[in-house]
Structure formats: C-alpha cells, structure tokens
Amino acid sequence: MKTIWIIDHYSSEPKYGGISRQYDFAIELSERGHNVVIISSAFSHFTHTYISENAYYISKINDNMHYVYLKTSPYAENDGISRLRNMLSFKKAVIKNSDMIVKEFGKPDVINGCSVHPFAWVAAYEASKKYQARFSVEVRDLWPTIWVLNGDKSKYHPLVLFFGTLEKWAYRKADRIIYSMAYGDRYICDKLGFSKKKTFLIGQPMDCERFDRDAETKKSQVPEEIRTFMKDSFTCVFTGYYMKYEGVYMMLEVAKLLKEKGCPIKMLFVGSGQEKDGMEAYAKENKLDNVYIGSRISKESIPALLKASKICLAHLAIEDHEETYQYGVSKNKVNEYLYSGACTIYGFLYKDDAVATSGAGYVIEPFNSQELAQRIEEVYQMPESQRAKFGENGRAFINENHRVQVLTDKLEQVFFG
Template structure:
C-alpha cells in the first residue's frame, strides 16, 4: 500500500521542520507500507533552502521517502511573501505529482495536512483522481485560532478558511487532529460525527530520542560553558509573546534578585528575540543565556540536562485561547526529558499536571513562574525526579510513535 502525506512544513529532523510526518513515515515503513512525504524545500523555521532543485527526493529508508518541492523564499512569517509561498506549494504539488507517481507509484491513501487549508485542495484532487482514501489532518483549528487572536468573524480570510474547512471535512473519509481536545470543536461545535474523527497527538520515537540524549557534548560550547554544573531551567522554541518568553525572563530576574544559583538557557528564534536580549542587557542578567536555534537532534540532550523545562501557550487577555488543546512536539519531548515542567496556560486541565509531570500556572505571570521554580529548586532530588518519571511513563503509555501508528493504521481500511 502506498501512502502519501502532503505537509507543507514537514521535513526530516536534520532540516529543522515539523518532524511529525517523518516519525510516522519511519514507523509505517517498518510495517511494509511505502510512504512519500511531500513538503516544501524552503524551511519555514530556518528561512533557508533544503534544496534549490524544483523537486528534490531523499530517502529515509527503502520504503520511506521525502519529496521537497521548491517554493519562493520569505523572511517574515506574517508577510505577503509567505502567502505566495503557500499558493506556490499547492501549485508545485499539482505540477510534480505525476513525476512522484512515476517514481513511487499511485497512492492508495492521501493525507492532506494543515496548518494551511490549501494543502487539502490539492490532496483531495490527487486522491479523487486515483480513487485513493482521503484523510484530512488538522494541527491548528484555523480560522478559530485567528478569531481567538482578535480577528473579526467577518474578515475575508476567516470566511475563506471556514469555507475550505467545511469543504475538506465534508469530503474526508476521516479527520485527524493532533490537538488534545479538538473533538470538542470538530464534533461539538461543527457537528461532525465522533466516528469520523480521531485524535492522534504528536509522536515520540523514544529510541531515537534516547540516543540523542547522549549527545550533550555536541551542543555549542558556549552553552555548555555557561551551564557548568548549575541548577538549570530551559526553554526551547519560538520567541513569541504567546509562549511567555518575556515573563520567563522576568522570573529569571526575580531569581537573580533572590541570589538563587539557578541559570536559564533559551534556544530558538522569533520576533521577541531583540526585546529579550535588551531586557537581559538592561537588567544585567548574568544567569540567562539567549541562544539561536540549535539542531533538532540536540534538543533532547539539552532537555535531559535541565532540571526544569519552561513552556507557555496562551494569548494575552484571552482566557479561552487554546481551549481545544495544543499541538507541540516540544511538550512530548519535555515530558520524556526526566525534567519537571512548568507550563503557563489559562486551561488548567492539562496532561502536564494530570500525569504528575509538572505544574500548570497562570500565564503571563513572572511571579508565578519564579515561585514554582523556587519550589522545585528547594525540593530534595528524589522528590524532584518524580516529575520526570511521571512524564516519561505517560509518553510510553500514550504517545510513542508505535502506539499512535497502531491507531493511525485503522484509518486505512
């Protein structure tokens, strides 16, 4: 059976994109499926090309491959050029799909993956043409997310996305979502039957993750030197307001003012980076290191060294934001890291606290971050290690790539 997964922002981990489809492709290939992941060759995350060829093929193994299609470059994730890149990807899939069929065969399953809805159009076109089963995956509930951020329900983009969403969901054989509570929206709000959708969260390849945990010495030497033997808090991700990075820095200042020997390492990129660096300089925070993105494969080694992993997902002054859950590889990786997680969210019922992997606190609250950091710092080591044990146990029981593919595989028939 041939499976095509069309996902604009996917890539192999070494290229720094979304790795969800890569892990699924590897596991499907072990079960004798032939998998092709179709993605853009211009990385949304590094703003650089994986390849400048019009259609560039790579091999994960003999049964799993990537097709990277060239799309125009852009350097502002909210700009017009990104929109043009989106349409270009759809047109590029349409232009090259016969070349992919010639190389890898006709698809029996076509999975069209958002973030953006236009991928669903071309995925359905290919599925219909070859009488393949059509699955829709949604990792973000656009346009509800834009409405949550303050966009009018009458905005042309919201109207277009709603039309595309209904069009795709109506035609899908199954709807997949990686959001933990997406069924409340898709079934409860939109009215689709529960048997039409399935929740498949972000997968974790535990074997690969554990191998990468042993690569600490490959981290940038400036990070290793900064950390030393200190008690450590780590943030890895996007430097943007809704991820709470500024409040985490505020917590670092409180910690420094209290003369606690705790260091903070931030690795990532995003629009808040300049503001973050200025805050660190203005407040002479010698307990904070703000770094650029590091290789995806090295993140597990940094997280394993951490005593606390910091995260937040919340839109400022919007208590209903992310009420249908989040879709972040980061949270699964945090939970498997052996560390305690401190997570800012308006939604208090989270797997982080229900599993015993850490604490959920009020978002955008530097005092709350600092208070929990001090609480964990003052615990004895045995008590602190329980967080990591609980988090890893949850992932093993619920979110390994093997368990999720068991679930995914049922959608093919």
C-alpha cells in the same frame, strides 16, 4: 504493501529542523511494510532557506520511505502576501509533479493532506480523486478559528470567511478527519457538526528511542558556550519561539526575581523569534548574568540539552483572550519536555493539561511571574529523589500515550480500517 502519501508543506527530516511528526510516523509505517512518501516544500519555514534548489528533489530515508521536496516561492516573514504566495505555490507544485511521483513510487492507496494551511488539503483531495485513493484530512491548527479566538481578526474578515469555507469543504470531502489537539472534536464535531465516526484524535508522536539515542550521542552538537553556561548549575531551559505568548518576558522577570533573592538558578533560552532583541535588551538592562539567550540549535541536539536541564519551561496564552486555546493545542516540545526526565512548568490556563495530570510538573497561571518563581524555588529545594519523580512520571505518560508505536497503531486503523 500499501502506498501512503503524506502531503505536509512544513515537514522535513530532523536534520533540517522543523516538526518531526510526519517523519516519525513514516519511519514506523515503513518498518511495518508500507510504502510512504512525504511530499513537502524544499523551502524551510523555520530557517527561510532552501533544503534543495531543485524543482523536484527526492531524499531516500529507507527502502520504503522517501521525502519528495518541491521547490516553492521563498518568503522572509511568516505572514503577509509572500507567505500566502508560498502556500499557493506548494499546492501548484504538488499537482504539477503528482504524475512524476506516481511514476517513481506507484499510485497511492491513501493520501493524507496536513494543515497548518488548508491548501495542502486541496492538493491532497485533487490527487485522491485523480488516483482514486482514500482522502484524509489532518488538522493541527484550527485555521481560521484561532485568528478569531486570539483577537487577530474579526469573524467577518475576508480571510476568515475564505479559509472557513475551505475548512468546511475539506471536512465534508474527507473520508477521515485526524485532529491532534486534545479537544478538537468539540470544534469539528460539536460546533461544526461533522460526524464523530470519521473524526479521530491522534496526538503528537514521540520517537522515544531516537530521543534517548540523540541525548547520549549528540551532546557535542550543543554549542560549547551553552554547555559552559550550564555546567554544574541548576538550569531552567526554554526552547522554541521568542514570542510574547510564549511568556519569554515573564521568564526573564523571574530570572531577575531569583537573582535578587540570591538563588543560584540559571535561565537558558534557545530559539528564535521577533522578541529576541527585546529579550536581550531586558537582560542587559537588568544585568542578568544568570540568563543566556541563544539562537536556534540543531533539532538533533535538543534531547541532550533538555536532559541536562533541571526544569523545562513552556507557556502558551494570549493576554485578554483566554478562550484562544479552549480546544487544546499541539505543542510537540511539551512532549519532549515530559520525556526529558526534567520537571516541566507550563503557563497555561487549562489545569487538566497532561503536564499536571501526569504528575510530571506544574501548570501555572499564564504571565504570573510570582507563581513561576515560587514553583522554580520549590523544585530547586526538593531532594533529588523527589525531583526525579517528575521525570519518571513524564516518561511513563509519554510511553503510554505518545510513543510513536502506540499512535501508529491508531493511524493504521484510520488509514485502512
């Protein structure tokens, strides 16, 4: 039995929300006989509340898989000095508690340090040297390059220079580099010059069995008000962050266009974010009774919600910064959309995205409300048998390319090959 530590600040069990990537991999690895420990923060980035108030809290998932939640400093906003303090406190907590984790679960054979933020890499590296374990780096967001590409910061900004130095340091030290965005190698290898021999693409996994099970058994967890809104309706669903780059105002504009044309199509938004008040004001001002703007719902109820929808809506683009996502993205919810059985419509600049190439939906020009409205109407008017093809194609694509068992085969090769 090999012991694997996955150090991921933002990972948690699905019942706490957040990103399920590490949970899904760890479940599969544990079922293959590996001893897996996920080390993460007890303070949720998504709810801004504590999973546990304890400084050190163990959650047993099964005999071979455990979460270790470490208490870190809180923060109210997802940027600023308090967020940075939280990152540093996580690194400090990992190092402080590493001997206790070894005593509980044994020395690690592999330590996988996972960004978003690179201080997790530092903690993973220090632990790997201490316990003589293989050190792998996982990158799901290209900090700090993304700040420069989206126009948020200059390439000479002190934070960009600092994190850029830290990034290259981690890539040099790593025995293996894992990236999850489709073209991450163009940045890590072609631009920064790191060897492709130690660089591996492992995308976002889908636990298809859990999705199907939750879609059937968690229907009652979808709030009654949402179920009533969707009942007997052709509904387009958006889940996620209420941010401008997610195209939420463009989608509301489409709802207005569809209402003016008399199309009996509804738009449902479920999520959270800084634009919620603005979205609600827009809907109220334009009397959009075909729109529902809700708060976050449980992660476990999302499959039931998506399965009840006809179209799933996604969008990712920064206005006036077309180059922002040239290396691809790790957008877990798009995988869920593709597997849901609905048609997916994605506002994204790169037409070779899997949404289009798999035949599961359409990739449209970002912020183009006319094109989105046209596509929605087109899908609405299709015979049910034709519309079902989108879902069939999406599920086939996910099963072949993102099923957790398929990607865990690759992950084992990275960890132990």
